[in-house]
Amino acid sequence: MIDSEAYWIHLVTRVVEIAGTAIIVVGAFGSLAVFLSRLLRRGADLTPLMAAFRSSLGRSILLGLEFLVAADIINTVAIEPTVQSLIVLAGIVLIRTFLSFSLEVEIEGRWPWQKPRPGEPSR
Template identity: 55%
Template structure:
């Protein structure tokens, strides 16, 4: 039951986040009339919504797998799902920030 609620929360976060980003996009576009000025913030808003929603979905998968009697097969499936979602999260983060998660935000400061 808890896993399903987290799945629902993840879907709601993605949907609401995308709607909010779209509303902000339309508002900015109407004010500026320059697509190039508003496109990047729109993509970043949608990307953030997807990233947060994916966190909820992964948590739901983990809880469902642990709550039901865990078998090697269910844990293996969970590992595959988490690996795919982790790859998606990292890809989205690179797309949003233009750097790997372990890289410094300041290009002058080595890590």
Template identity: 55%
Template sequence: MDFARIVEAVGQAVDLVGVAIIVLGALTATVLFVQRLREGGTPQEAYRSYRQGLGRAILLGLELLVAGDIIRTVAVAPTFTSVGVLALIVLVRTFLSFSLEVELGNRLPWQARRGGDVTG
């Protein structure tokens, strides 16, 4: 097996893990949402927790999908076109990640958390 095939297989494996995290995270968040509702939690609290759990799963999955794209694109003879496509993919996924981060935290990433904690 040559280097290019190994790198492609590793990139696909990282992509697979990213997709699995998104799917499993969505399923887990949904199960927890239903469980909270059944246990008598308020719909607003259950919904907020559901959105946060789902958002975290999507964020982590997106990070792995970006890593898989980087591995496959730049590890083996990158061309200007392939690097340009990668840049666009990373730009879109970074925007999605940023938007999710803002949505989950109700603040911009560089703003201090409520309670005065400035650590991430």
């Protein structure tokens, strides 16, 4: 019975990992397609287009990273709950959290604890 449970947990982990990877890939190509279509329609005013492209790409990466972290948590907690695997998970979550934080700062243009500037829409 345990082998069957491990099989299903591994399967769920792989599905979540594939979903996270797909979100990143589809989001990247989708963001690029929208950027290129707007560039061809509007002309050469790159500054707002680049900002929108970077924001869209960053959000896709953030969402994909959330799925990948979830897959790591499922795999570590359900399959290999050893001290060593928990330390590895902590390292992975720390690195991915730093990446997510960095992307969020890049997208928003301010630290998360800072208030939006006057006239800036809150997201």
